[in-house]
Amino acid sequence: xxxxxxxxxxxxxxxxxxxxxxxxxxxxxxxxxxxxxxxxxxxxxxxxxxxxxxxxxxxxxxxxxxxxxxxxxxxxxxxxxxxxxxxxxxxxxxxxxxxxxxxxxxxxxxxxxxxxxxxxxxxxxxxxxxxxxxxxxxxxxxxxxxxxxxxxxxxxxxxxxxxxxxxxxxxxxxxxxxxxxxxxxxxxxxxxxxxxxxxxxxxxxxxxxxxxxxxxxxxxxxxxxxxxxxxxxxxxxxxxxxxxxxxxxxxxxxxxxxxxxxxxxxxxxxxxxxxxxxxxxxxxxxxxxxxxxxxxxxxxxxxxxxxxxxxxxxxxxxxxxxxxxxxxxxxxxxxxxxxxxxxxxxxxxxxxxxxxxxxxxxxxxxxxxxxxxxxxxxxxxxxxxxxxxxxxxxxxxxxxxxxxxxxxxxxxxxxxxxxxxxxxxxxxxxxxxxxxxxxxxxxxxxxxxxxxxxxxx
Amino acid sequence: xxxxxxxxxxxxxxxxxxxxxxxxxxxxxxxxxxxxxxxxxxxxxxxxxxxxxxxxxxxxxxxxxxxxxxxxxxxxxxxxxxxxxxxxxxxxxxxxxxxxxxxxxxxxxxxxxxxxxxxxxxxx
Numbered sequence: 001x002x003x004x005x006x007x008x009x010x011x012x013x014x015x016x017x018x019x020x021x022x023x024x025x026x027x028x029x030x031x032x033x034x035x036x037x038x039x040x041x042x043x044x045x046x047x048x049x050x051x052x053x054x055x056x057x058x059x060x061x062x063x064x065x066x067x068x069x070x071x072x073x074x075x076x077x078x079x080x081x082x083x084x085x086x087x088x089x090x091x092x093x094x095x096x097x098x099x100x101x102x103x104x105x106x107x108x109x110x111x112x113x114x115x116x117x118x119x120x121x122x123x124x125x126x127x128x129x130x131x132x133x134x135x136x137x138x139x140x141x142x143x144x145x146x147x148x149x150x151x152x153x154x155x156x157x158x159x160x161x162x163x164x165x166x167x168x169x170x171x172x173x174x175x176x177x178x179x180x181x182x183x184x185x186x187x188x189x190x191x192x193x194x195x196x197x198x199x200x201x202x203x204x205x206x207x208x209x210x211x212x213x214x215x216x217x218x219x220x221x222x223x224x225x226x227x228x229x230x231x232x233x234x235x236x237x238x239x240x241x242x243x244x245x246x247x248x249x250x251x252x253x254x255x256x257x258x259x260x261x262x263x264x265x266x267x268x269x270x271x272x273x274x275x276x277x278x279x280x281x282x283x284x285x286x287x288x289x290x291x292x293x294x295x296x297x298x299x300x301x302x303x304x305x306x307x308x309x310x311x312x313x314x315x316x317x318x319x320x321x322x323x324x325x326x327x328x329x330x331x332x333x334x335x336x337x338x339x340x341x342x343x344x345x346x347x348x349x350x351x352x353x354x355x356x357x358x359x360x361x362x363x364x365x366x367x368x369x370x371x372x373x374x375x376x377x378x379x380x381x382x383x384x385x386x387x388x389x390x391x392x393x394x395x396x397x398x399x400x401x402x403x404x405x406x407x408x409x410x411x412x413x414x415x416x417x418x419x420x421x422x423x424x425x426x427x428x429x430x431x432x433x434x435x436x437x438x439x440x441x442x443x444x445x446x447x448x449x450x451x452x453x454x455x456x457x
Numbered sequence: 458x459x460x461x462x463x464x465x466x467x468x469x470x471x472x473x474x475x476x477x478x479x480x481x482x483x484x485x486x487x488x489x490x491x492x493x494x495x496x497x498x499x500x501x502x503x504x505x506x507x508x509x510x511x512x513x514x515x516x517x518x519x520x521x522x523x524x525x526x527x528x529x530x531x532x533x534x535x536x537x538x539x540x541x542x543x544x545x546x547x548x549x550x551x552x553x554x555x556x557x558x559x560x561x562x563x564x565x566x567x568x569x570x571x572x573x574x575x576x577x578x579x580x581x
Contacts, residue, residue, distance in 0.1 A: 031507065034484060034533045038503060041485035064503050073504035077512050 006053040010043070013057050026071040026081055039064065101284065107154055108280035115147040115272040129264050134184035136268075138177045141197035144275035146170045149207040151276060155283065158210035169203040176447045181456055187392040188451040195396070195446040201226070202440035219433035224348045225282055227293030227341075232278040240270050294349030298359070301342050305362055308339075308369040315376070329397040332377045336404040339370040343411060347429055354425075356418060364415045367408055374405055392454045396446050403442055407435050459500050469501075469509055471548040477519060477537040478545055484510065484533070510535055518544050 014036060021032040039060050046056035064070065075081070122135070129136055149166055158166070177196055182189040208225055209218040244262055251258040346363060378401060385394055414431060417423030476482060476490050484506055491501050513519045518541030523531045537545070 030533070033531060034507060035503065037483070037530060037532050038485045038488075038507075040530065069502075070504045073502075073508045074511075077508035077515075 010053045010057060013054070014039070017061065020067060024067060024071045024074075026075040026078060028081070031074065035064070035070075104155065104280065104284060107151055108276060111147040111151040111280075112273045112276045114150075115144050115276050116269045118147070119143040119268060119272045129268060134189065135178075137193045138182075138189065138196065139174070140193075140272075141200045142170065142174055142177065144272040145197070145200045145204055147272075148276050148279045149204045151279060152204065152207040152283075153210055156207070156210040158207060162206070162210055162213075166203060166207055169206070170200065173200050173203070173447070180451045182451060183456070186457055188454060188456055191392055191396050191450060192447055195443045199440065199443035199447050202436070202443065205436070205440075216430050216433040219436055220348055220429060222436075223344055223433070224291060224293070225279075227345050227348070228282040228285075228291055229278050231292045231296075232281045233274055236274040236278055237271075240267075240274065243270075291349065293345045297342050297345040297349070301346065301359070301363055301366060304338065304342060305366040305369065308366065308373060312369055312372060315373075329377070329381055329394070329401065332374060333397055333400050333404065336370060336374060336401065336408065339366060340404060340408060343367060343408075344432060347432060350425065356421065360415070361419060364412070364419055367412045367415060371405070371408055371412055374401065374408075377401075378405070392450055392457055395454075396450065399442060399446075403438060407432075407438075460495070460498055462500075465499055465501065466505070468552075469505060470513070471545060471552060473506075473509060473513065474518060474537060474541055474545040474548070477535055478542065481534050481536045483535065487535075513541070516544075517541070 017039070018032055018036060021027050021035060022029065027035075039057075042060035042063060043053070043056045046059055047053060051059065122132075122139075123129075127135055146166075149170070153163055153166060173196055177192055180188070180192075182192065205219075205222045205226075206213070208222045209215070212218045244266060247258055247262060247266065343363060343366075346359070381394075381398065381401075385398070410431060411428060414423055414428045418425060418428065472491060473487060476487055482490070484503075487510075488501055488503070488506055491499055510519065510521075514521055514535070517538060519535045519537050521533050521535050524534050526532045
């Protein structure tokens, strides 16, 4: 073996050692460098007394002791490293990741500023938030979501064709919200205000899966993104609430009325800005922080299952029938949405190859009980519709109920297969991700087709 | 004979500060120096030295800088600060007190030196 061979081998060993060290959360790049310098000093000395390079390396590593002990000692001094910090200030260690996260931060600031600015543009044309609240109610999503989509598309370097599609979809949404002659208090206007954000959220989803539109894995990522985004948005909203309370209290105390500022600037601009910021946070933190949505799912699946089963038992015992009031259908729709959410987010966090556990059975019970309840509700409601005729509200609610029911019914069937061990978990995952376009299609249908169908009632 | 772990830990700070007071140094050299000073009897590990150096840096007793040595290698040098010198003086005062007291007991005036000699002989 020549000297340069030995040297190359030694470098390879050092590289491997560095790799092991850097896998420890307690040890950072600078620590690794410092320890490597130490190791090299040790190796040099051993080589000087006559050992071969590879022998010297082994002895030096052995002398340093186990990495476990080493990182435990480091953890005692640097306990903060066990708490992953959000890279807001930049990771001083790695320059590549640093420039990337800084560029992300920059793009996020631009998109947030854009969202806030676009929210204020209509005011230049004399549309103000207090007088034309219906306009803002219908268009709210149009101020924020295009900017979030822009941020995601930029991050994924979306192809021009896809960018064109995104722009066209948002334009279509804007037309649907504003071109129809909808009275402010009509049912159709309210339906548009509710369904346009959902429809546009799926356009954001299109930007999210820009790199691979058909991939089931990417769609699952989008579901995860949606859950985490919601969690961050709610957290930001809580913080914003505290900010507003203090703004109000302190200015009030010195006799300045901040209400106009809060209702016209702070609250709406903060809300549209938070949409983009929450999206950026999810992107920045996805590998840093444990996802929250699956944790919440784990907590609430048993509780919801207990409540639903309790409801069924109470229903059977009292035998009173369900009172389908005005809001009942919406309530049960939301119940299905929650059950579906619990299902989705535990799917999103589940290792596809993990064996069947108690939790899967619990989830099966949850789905079945939700299906049973919804079947009872649907029975009631169809009777009513045939009796009194239909309205836009009833049509939309019924359609959603049917869509969710179909999803849950087939999910239940797949889960039964899973429980009886002749279906794989992947089938359930594929079913859920494949179903996403159905929700999008229905939301667009409600926004675009329903108003003219019911002559803008 | 190896020095007990607790004693090593207790004497670590004044030892490192003392070595740095002689001049700037880096981890490996500090460890070698301690080894040389104690004839290999002080059992210092990297897990003791580096976190200690980082702690002293956090407390402001030492400051560090990266310097290039021998090609592409970078080495982290430590330098003692004025606060560090003050801390060293304080620790030295305390250690002197302890050492003096121990000396007083073991080597003080009186006639027990033979006892120690006997005890040592007995051990040997």
